[in-house]
Amino acid sequence: xxxxxxxxxxxxxxxxxxxxxxxxxxxxxxxxxxxxxxxxxxxxxxxxxxxxxxxxxxxxxxxxxxxxxxxxxxxxxxxxxxxxxxxxxxxxxxxxxxxxxxxxxxxxxxxxxxxxxxxxxxxxxxxxxxxxxxxxxxxxxxxxxxxxxxxxxxxxxxxxxxxxxxxxxxxxxxxxxxxxxxxxxxxxxxxxxxxxxxxxxxxxxxxxxxxxxxxxxxxxxxxxxxxxxxxxxxxxxxxxxxxxxxxxxxxxxxxxxxxxxxxxxxxxxxxxxxxxxxxxxxxxxxxxxxxxxxxxxxxxxxxxxxxxxxxxxxxxxxxxxxxxxxxxxxxxxxxxxxxxxxxxxxxxxxxxxxxxxxxxxxxxxxxxxxxxxxxxxxxxxxxxxxxxxxxxxxxxxxxxxxxxxxxxxxxxxxxxxxxxxxxxxxxxxxxxxxxxxxxxxxxxxxxxxxxxxxxxxxxxxxxxxxxxxxxxxxxxxxxxxxxxxxxxxxxxxxxxxxxxxxxxxxxxxxxxxxxxxxxxxxxxxxxxxxxxxxxxxxxxxxxxxxxxxxxxxxxxxxxxxxxxxxxxxxxxxxxxxxxxxxxxxxxxxxxxxxxxxxxxxxxxxxxxxxxxxxxxxxxxxxxxxxxxxxxxxxxxxxxxxxxxxxxxxxxxxxxxxxxxxxxxxxxxxxxxxxxxxxxxxxxxxxxxxxxxxxxxxxxxxxxxxxxxxxxxxxxxxxxxxxxxxxxxxxxxxxxxxxxxxxxxx
Amino acid sequence: xxxxxxxxxxxxxxxxxxxxxxxxxxxxxxxxxxxxxxxxxxxxxxxxxxxxxxxxxxxxxxxxxxxxxxxxxxxxxxxxxxxxxxxxxxxxxxxxxxxxxxxxxxxxxxxxxxxxxxxxxxxxxxxxxxxxxxxxxxxxxxxxxxxxxxxx
Ligand code: FES
Ligand code: FES
Numbered sequence: 001x002x003x004x005x006x007x008x009x010x011x012x013x014x015x016x017x018x019x020x021x022x023x024x025x026x027x028x029x030x031x032x033x034x035x036x037x038x039x040x041x042x043x044x045x046x047x048x049x050x051x052x053x054x055x056x057x058x059x060x061x062x063x064x065x066x067x068x069x070x071x072x073x074x075x076x077x078x079x080x081x082x083x084x085x086x087x088x089x090x091x092x093x094x095x096x097x098x099x100x101x102x103x104x105x106x107x108x109x110x111x112x113x114x115x116x117x118x119x120x121x122x123x124x125x126x127x128x129x130x131x132x133x134x135x136x137x138x139x140x141x142x143x144x145x146x147x148x149x150x151x152x153x154x155x156x157x158x159x160x161x162x163x164x165x166x167x168x169x170x171x172x173x174x175x176x177x178x179x180x181x182x183x184x185x186x187x188x189x190x191x192x193x194x195x196x197x198x199x200x201x202x203x204x205x206x207x208x209x210x211x212x213x214x215x216x217x218x219x220x221x222x223x224x225x226x227x228x229x230x231x232x233x234x235x236x237x238x239x240x241x242x243x244x245x246x247x248x249x250x251x252x253x254x255x256x257x258x259x260x261x262x263x264x265x266x267x268x269x270x271x272x273x274x275x276x277x278x279x280x281x282x283x284x285x286x287x288x289x290x291x292x293x294x295x296x297x298x299x300x301x302x303x304x305x306x307x308x309x310x311x312x313x314x315x316x317x318x319x320x321x322x323x324x325x326x327x328x329x330x331x332x333x334x335x336x337x338x339x340x341x342x343x344x345x346x347x348x349x350x351x352x353x354x355x356x357x358x359x360x361x362x363x364x365x366x367x368x369x370x371x372x373x374x375x376x377x378x379x380x381x382x383x384x385x386x387x388x389x390x391x392x393x394x395x396x397x398x399x400x401x402x403x404x405x406x407x408x409x410x411x412x413x414x415x416x417x418x419x420x421x422x423x424x425x426x427x428x429x430x431x432x433x434x435x436x437x438x439x440x441x442x443x444x445x446x447x448x449x450x451x452x453x454x455x456x457x458x459x460x461x462x463x464x465x466x467x468x469x470x471x472x473x474x475x476x477x478x479x480x481x482x483x484x485x486x487x488x489x490x491x492x493x494x495x496x497x498x499x500x501x502x503x504x505x506x507x508x509x510x511x512x513x514x515x516x517x518x519x520x521x522x523x524x525x526x527x528x529x530x531x532x533x534x535x536x537x538x539x540x541x542x543x544x545x546x547x548x549x550x551x552x553x554x555x556x557x558x559x560x561x562x563x564x565x566x567x568x569x570x571x572x573x574x575x576x577x578x579x580x581x582x583x584x585x586x587x588x589x590x591x592x593x594x595x596x597x598x599x600x601x602x603x604x605x606x607x608x609x610x611x612x613x614x615x616x617x618x619x620x621x622x623x624x625x626x627x628x629x630x631x632x633x634x635x636x637x638x639x640x641x642x643x644x645x646x647x648x649x650x651x652x653x654x655x656x657x658x659x660x661x662x663x664x665x666x667x668x669x670x671x672x673x674x675x676x677x678x679x680x681x682x683x684x685x686x687x688x689x690x691x692x693x694x695x696x697x698x699x700x701x702x703x704x705x706x707x708x709x710x711x712x713x714x715x716x717x718x719x720x721x722x723x724x725x726x727x728x729x730x731x732x733x734x735x736x737x738x739x740x741x742x743x744x745x
Numbered sequence: 746x747x748x749x750x751x752x753x754x755x756x757x758x759x760x761x762x763x764x765x766x767x768x769x770x771x772x773x774x775x776x777x778x779x780x781x782x783x784x785x786x787x788x789x790x791x792x793x794x795x796x797x798x799x800x801x802x803x804x805x806x807x808x809x810x811x812x813x814x815x816x817x818x819x820x821x822x823x824x825x826x827x828x829x830x831x832x833x834x835x836x837x838x839x840x841x842x843x844x845x846x847x848x849x850x851x852x853x854x855x856x857x858x859x860x861x862x863x864x865x866x867x868x869x870x871x872x873x874x875x876x877x878x879x880x881x882x883x884x885x886x887x888x889x890x891x892x893x894x895x896x897x
Contacts, residue, residue, distance in 0.1 A: 009838060009839065009841075010841070010843065012843075012846065013837070013838040013843045013846075014830060014834075014838055015846075016843050016845075016846025016849050017825075017830060017834040017835075017837050017838050017843060017846075017849055017850075017853065018781065018821065018822070018825045018828075018830065018834060019780070019781020019782065019783075019820075019821035019822055019849075019850045020781065021846055022780075023780075023783070023847065025774075025780070025783075025784065026774075026780035028778070107764075107766070177880075178878075178880050179845070179847075179880055180783070180785045180791060180793055180845065180847040180848050180878060180879070180880055180881075181783070181785065181845070181847045182785075228845075228846065229845060230783075230785075230845045230846070230847030231844075231845040231847060231880050231881055232845075233880070263787065264785070264786040264787060264788065264790075473845060474844035474845025474846070474881045475844065476844070642841050643841070645841075646841050646844060646881075646882060646883075646886060649882060649883035649885040649886070650844060650880075650881045650882050650883040651883075652883055653883035653884065654880070654883075675786070675788060675790060676786055676788070676790035676791055676878060677788070677790055681878060681880065682884075683875060683876065683877070683878065683884075684871060684874055684875055684877070684879075684884040684887060684888065685871070685875045687883060687884035687885065687888075689885065690883055690885055
């Protein structure tokens with residue numbers, strides 16, 4: 001293949017290196033105004049009144065707006081409709097938006113926000129999801145504070161008859177996306193009553209829904225254009241809908257372009273995060289190591305509004321037994337409301353929390369059985385023909401065993417693994433591993449969104465414009481999808497480029513999440529290119545006066561021994577007035593999953609991963625250094641191996657940060673460390689070498705065999721490190737992050 | 746209070762009017778429209794706003810515009826003269842050290858500053874970026890870019 005499987009330099013690298021790439025904050029429009037947000041000062045209040053007289057007097061303030069000023073509906077359209085754009089009578093978390101100030105410059109807008117006085121009465125609060133499930137808890141959501149409950153029931157755990165059982169409770173803290181670019185939007189009113197919104201986002205069609213809703217205008221009056229986006233990781237999935245909705249209302253009210261950019265502190269306080277998780281989990285096994293039963297109770301702390309919690313919980317639920325074939329499974333899961341910042345999507349989407357529980361407990365089980373952690377995984381890892389916890393029979397593209405073998409070989413596991421009891425001294429070496437299974441795409445939990453549009457146009461000089469509904473947010477979609485289009489058309493890669501994602505170019509293609517872009521937009525592009533290729537091939541046959549199959553290779557179209565260059569064929573097609581434009585479409589046919597018992601095919605395919613961490617722990621200070629980290633993934637096919645490796649390394653370090661140092665601290669619903677001084681993300685100095693390994697068990701439904709990779713590199717990183725720490729110290733820490741304090745006490 | 750100040754940015758002199766509390770970052774981005782310099786935190790914690798001032802790498806969000814009066818400043822726009830990538834930028838591009846790219850101008854400027862001070866060893870260059878945050882790459886390819894720069 002000429003383009004697929006090659007490590008081309010990413011298309012946007014040079015413009016990002018020179019600072020020319022335009023992020024949202026870099027945009028300027030004539031007469032642009034600046035906005036800032038008035039937020040709830042307490043975690044649960046009844047709003048009695050607002051005194052903004054002083055704020056309105058500030059020179060440069062153009063207007064202050066509240067819920068009553070919203071022309072359309074005051075509800076952010078996500079899974080359930082419970083989150084208002086602006087709180088009206090009651091605010092349920094500290095930092096919830098209540099009003100908006102728009103002014104001639106940003107300092108004036110922020111100054112005015114500080115002068116607004118909200119009169120309120122404090123209401124009862126609940127901060128712990130386990131407390132929130134009690135009958136006596138104040139009601140934040142519905143009658144029981146439960147956003148959503150799922151069960152999975154496979155076989156019968158009561159009749160499993162294991163020889164050995166292990167059970168424990170594992171908890172995880174929040175994780176903050178810490179994308180380097182904070183939430184940013186610019187809304188520009190249009191003369192006909194519509195609005196264009198330019199912003200930092202993953203999901204332009206969610207943003208379009210939100211802006212349509214808040215303004216009460218038709219879809220064709222709302223155009224959303226994604227700007228170069230400074231990292232997202234899930235954090236720009238749901239919340240940009242709120243930011244864009246706010247900017248759009250202000251643009252509609254003032255008739256002027258409005259820029260709304262969050263400060264870092266504001267972004268920490270009010271934007272979504274990874275849900276804190278609580279999981280009680282039990283494995284039962286035979287003496288030979290075969291796991292025969294798994295029971296899980298898994299609770300996610302959703303915060304004050306449901307946002308994406310139901311679907312985050314669903315992904316966690318259908319992966320909660322781990323990447324193992326277990327005949328008897330019972331899983332019960334809850335997403336629960338508390339008076340804290342709403343949690344949403346974060347790379348891994350409900351899986352990292354439960355993976356920490358699975359992968360810690362299976363090591364505990366191995367120890368109890370007198371086995372090595374590698375052995376027990378080899379015995380139980382799901383294999384071809386096996387069934388997942390939802391009963392999905394895996395018939396192809398399954399490389400879990402391969403990832404295990406390659407990862408342990410690379411790390412030298414057999415040589416290095418020694419029982420913790422053999423360790424001594426103050427600095428102790430340890431090695432640990434973890435594995436995961438990851439359903440690619442939205443699966444049954446989001447099947448109404450499982451569609452994707454594209455638009456491909458071959459220009460007279462052979463250059464190619466491609467538009468899709470998924471976004472480039474740093475992961476490399478622009479480059480990878482260009483490679484897929486180039487390969488399918490037979491065009492040189494350099495001549496193909498992806499346009500900025502714009503809702504007026506392609507129809508609603510669902511969100512850019514769940515590692516779905518390569519498969520969904522890739523297949524949609526293949527669909528468009530197929531009809532264009534048909535027409536090019538006809539031209540080629542005419543030019544070569546030959547019949548039969550046209551092969552594209554090295555910039556030429558070949559039939560038998562004859563050939564014509566790509567450029568000449570395209571020029572001829574245009575001269576003949578052949579239509580070289582096509583709209584593509586791809587949708588995923590039904591998954592069989594049944595919500596009643598949690599059984600059926602949950603996804604169309606899965607990515608499999610194994611990670612091995614080597615650590616050195618200073619047992620006196622609790623300091624953990626990661627010496628080496630191996631991360632192996634079966635992704636079907638790497639369209640661009642170098643970009644795939646970049647995802648593995650970046651996701652790996654986020655997972656290591658999650659496991660060791662990223663520690664958000666809340667007190668009574670207030671975040672105490674809303675900045676990079678208090679919330680520590682890894683730097684170049686602590687970054688360990690991360691060795692990526694790519695396994696290619698082709699998936700026949702994917703473009704050129706590809707599956708998805710965005711999220712898996714994070715999922716089992718933290719438990720691999722936790723298991724390595726146990727191996728070094730004999731201390732089993734059951735809560736993330738494993739900060740030094742937990743190791744020394 | 747308003748102040749008239751003079752900045753020499755990428756060898757071009759500018760006379761601008763700033764408020765007492767305006768930062769150098771604000772002056773560069775919002776007054777001079779040099780938007781290649783990024784704001785990741787505004788608190789001196791991320792390094793995205795790094796520029797070179799009188800030969801030193803500084804975080805422009807921590808410096809008041811009035812403090813920069815009369816100073817010689819180089820921004821990311823000043824290192825790729827005539828649209829040609831500098832060797833630091835080329836190394837970042839080739840090593841795959843760029844994902845979202847929001848951190849990149851800051852990393853490039855920190856390394857440019859170190860090289861201009863004749864700090865050319867790998868450890869020196871890593872030290873120069875040790876306080877810079879990148880959330881996308883895991884730093885692995887940034888270190889590879891540094892290797893490329895060191896090798897020349
Ligand atoms: S913006 Fe200046 S250090 Fe972050
Ligand atoms: S490339 Fe995104 S923060 Fe560094």
